[in-house]
Each structure stands twice: as C-alpha cells, then as structure tokens.
C-alpha cells in the first residue's frame with residue numbers, strides 16, 4: 001500500500017511536471033517503447049524496484065522522449081534608449097514633440113537626449129507643478145549635442161526645456 005501510494009505520487013509528479021514545464025514530444029509520444037510501458041506497470045505492481053523505475057524516467061529524458069523545456073528565456077530589458085529633440089521642436093505652433101514623448105525604460109536604464117533641432121535646448125527635470133527639480137539638468141545642448149541620465153528608481157519623470165517650456169516630456173521607469 002505504501003509502495004502503491006509512492007508510485008502514484010511519483011506518477012502524479014511526472015504528470016504535473018509534464019504539464020507545467022516539460023512537454024512530451026508529440027512526434028515521439030507514440031514512440032514510447034513497450035518495455036517502458038511495462039516498466040511502469042511492473043513498478044506499480046511491485047515487480048521492479050524504484051531504482052529501475054527511475055532509471056527508466058532518466059532514459060526517457062536523456063533520449064528526449066520527454067523534452068525538458070527549461071523555460072529560461074531572457075526577459076528583454078530596455079537598458080539604453082534615446083529621446084530625440086526633433087527639428088522644429090522650438091516652434092510652439094509645430095508638432096515637434098520629443099520622440100518618444102513618453103519613453104518607457106527599465107529601472108537602471110540610461111536615457112540619452114539628442115538635440116536634432118537647429119537651435120539649442122536643455123533638459124530640466126520638473127515636478128508635478130512644473131517646477132524645476134535637481135534630478136537631471138542639462139546644460140544648453142547645441143545641435144547634435146547629447147545629454148544622458150540613468151534612472152535608478154521606478155516612477156514617472158517629467159522634464160521640459162527652460163527655453164521652450166511648452167515642450168514637456170515623460171520618462172516612465174518600471
């Protein structure tokens with residue numbers, strides 16, 4: 001009885017693992033050798049030892065009848081990103097928004113602003129009320145100049161250009 005419940009829990013474990021993280025190679029599923037089926041049956045009936053049964057499981061994995069999908073895939077992390085200050089950004093009547101207007105980046109990511117406009121701009125972090133904060137503050141950036149800041153904490157960060165305060169952008173760090 002003890003042996004049977006052990007068998008059941010082993011089989012259930014294998015079954016659960018099959019569903020959760022292993023996939024039985026369907027092409028090979030029909031290729032399960034008869035002796036493997038017999039081994040399982042015999043183990044359940046107490047004819048063979050647990051060691052022999054486990055050897056069979058090992059055989060199935062080693063011969064890729066049961067395929068182990070490790071599930072370990074790198075999670076794409078945005079660690080470096082650019083915000084373009086586009087040509088015409090200075091023009092209050094134009095559409096020259098920061099691109100992207102709301103940049104999303106992972107914690108620890110570094111943002112580089114690039115001035116592609118024909119006139120200087122700066123990047124000043126601001127609070128919700130639009131007041132300049134000391135979190136990130138660039139000097140005036142001439143055409144082609146860059147400014148970067150690394151974001152170490154989650155949050156939604158606002159910034160603007162003090163020369164053209166109608167240009168407000170966001171960096172969302174998560």
Ligand SMILES: [Cu+2]
Nearest residue numbers: 121161163164
């Ligand atoms: Cu500006």
